Amino acid sequence: MTGSVRERVFVSRSLDALGDPSPLQPLRDAYRVDVWEGPRPPSAAELRLRAAPCAGVLCLLTDRIDGEFLEACPSLRVLSSLSVGVDHIDLAAAARAGVCVGHTPGVLTETTADLAFALLLAAARRLPEAERFVREGRWTRERRWEPDLLLGRDVHGAVLGVVGLGAIGRALARRARGFGMRVLGWTPSGRAVEGVEGVDLESLLARSDFLSIHLALGERSRGLIGRAELAACKPGAILVNTARGGIVDETALAEALERGHLAAAALDVFEREPLDPSSPLLRAPNLVLTPHIGSASVATRRRMAELAVANLLAGLRGDPMPHPVA
Numbered sequence: 001m002t003g004s005v006r007e008r009v010f011v012s013r014s015l016d017a018l019g020d021p022s023p024l025q026p027l028r029d030a031y032r033v034d035v036w037e038g039p040r041p042p043s044a045a046e047l048r049l050r051a052a053p054c055a056g057v058l059c060l061l062t063d064r065i066d067g068e069f070l071e072a073c074p075s076l077r078v079l080s081s082l083s084v085g086v087d088h089i090d091l092a093a094a095a096r097a098g099v100c101v102g103h104t105p106g107v108l109t110e111t112t113a114d115l116a117f118a119l120l121l122a123a124a125r126r127l128p129e130a131e132r133f134v135r136e137g138r139w140t141r142e143r144r145w146e147p148d149l150l151l152g153r154d155v156h157g158a159v160l161g162v163v164g165l166g167a168i169g170r171a172l173a174r175r176a177r178g179f180g181m182r183v184l185g186w187t188p189s190g191r192a193v194e195g196v197e198g199v200d201l202e203s204l205l206a207r208s209d210f211l212s213i214h215l216a217l218g219e220r221s222r223g224l225i226g227r228a229e230l231a232a233c234k235p236g237a238i239l240v241n242t243a244r245g246g247i248v249d250e251t252a253l254a255e256a257l258e259r260g261h262l263a264a265a266a267l268d269v270f271e272r273e274p275l276d277p278s279s280p281l282l283r284a285p286n287l288v289l290t291p292h293i294g295s296a297s298v299a300t301r302r303r304m305a306e307l308a309v310a311n312l313l314a315g316l317r318g319d320p321m322p323h324p325v326a
Contacts, residue, residue, distance in 0.1 A: 163224075
């Protein structure tokens with residue numbers, strides 16, 4: 001169907017700050033665009049209300065797109081998510097409603113791999129703790145240099161286990177090899193990757209000095225790294241997760257850090273976001289926490305927005321989306 005200026009599109013967060021001209025401009029040129037401008041994300045009820053009269057919706061991974069939402073939006077034909085993962089969307093319900101769904105894969109691979117390796121380094125060398133040591137005035141003349149001050153773990157020569165060898169996992173493996181790390185990998189598909197020793201998950205956990213998670217969240221991966229798997233990790237290992245929070249049992253992880261079985265961990269994703277103030281993670285030692293910023297570079301976020309808009313425009317015209325959800 002050809003787009004009409006009379007048709008409406010809802011965008012669940014403003015994207016105008018991602019550059020000039022705004023990545024939303026092509027959408028505004030063709031449709032009546034309603035953008036949520038509030039200081040907080042829309043609630044589920046607000047999302048349904050604003051999207052109800054619209055033919056297209058550009059949403060974020062924080063927006064729950066479920067059967068109730070789809071029932072409230074009878075005019076909806078196209079849904080475009082500013083994300084790679086689509087676990088916030090009920091894809092079966094969307095298919096039943098005849099709604100096309102697009103996402104933004106590929107463009108955030110290198111940026112997210114950068115963050116994963118940055119978190120690995122930060123946890124290994126205790127960078128947040130060292131920064132606080134200086135800022136809090138504890139680096140005094142009497143403690144100018146001590147043989148055992150803030151001892152961390154070497155990254156070069158260590159073994160990295162990559163759980164999930166999709167695009168981001170492979171990009172992380174390339175970075176690790178540049179640091180002289182030996183890379184082990186496990187993936188449900190059994191994919192072979194050059195420069196990565198393919199092993200089963202049990203062997204990877206037992207042999208890895210560093211463990212980095214790079215799987216999509218689904219029924220097979222939810223809770224994959226639980227209490228038993230953390231206990232099977234090499235003593236003193238460091239875990240990094242930039243994939244999805246539901247893959248790692250957060251209570252079990254906090255316990256493993258408290259016991260000292262794991263030396264440290266670094267997380268950019270959590271089962272509930274934002275992180276609940278009562279989460280045991282906030283009391284766990286040797287834990288680096290960041291607020292889901294894996295794709296948060298200027299260039300990457302703008303490119304994601306451009307792809308999301310391109311998906312929406314194509315779908316509304318009745319053309320194939322550049323990046324449909326398979």
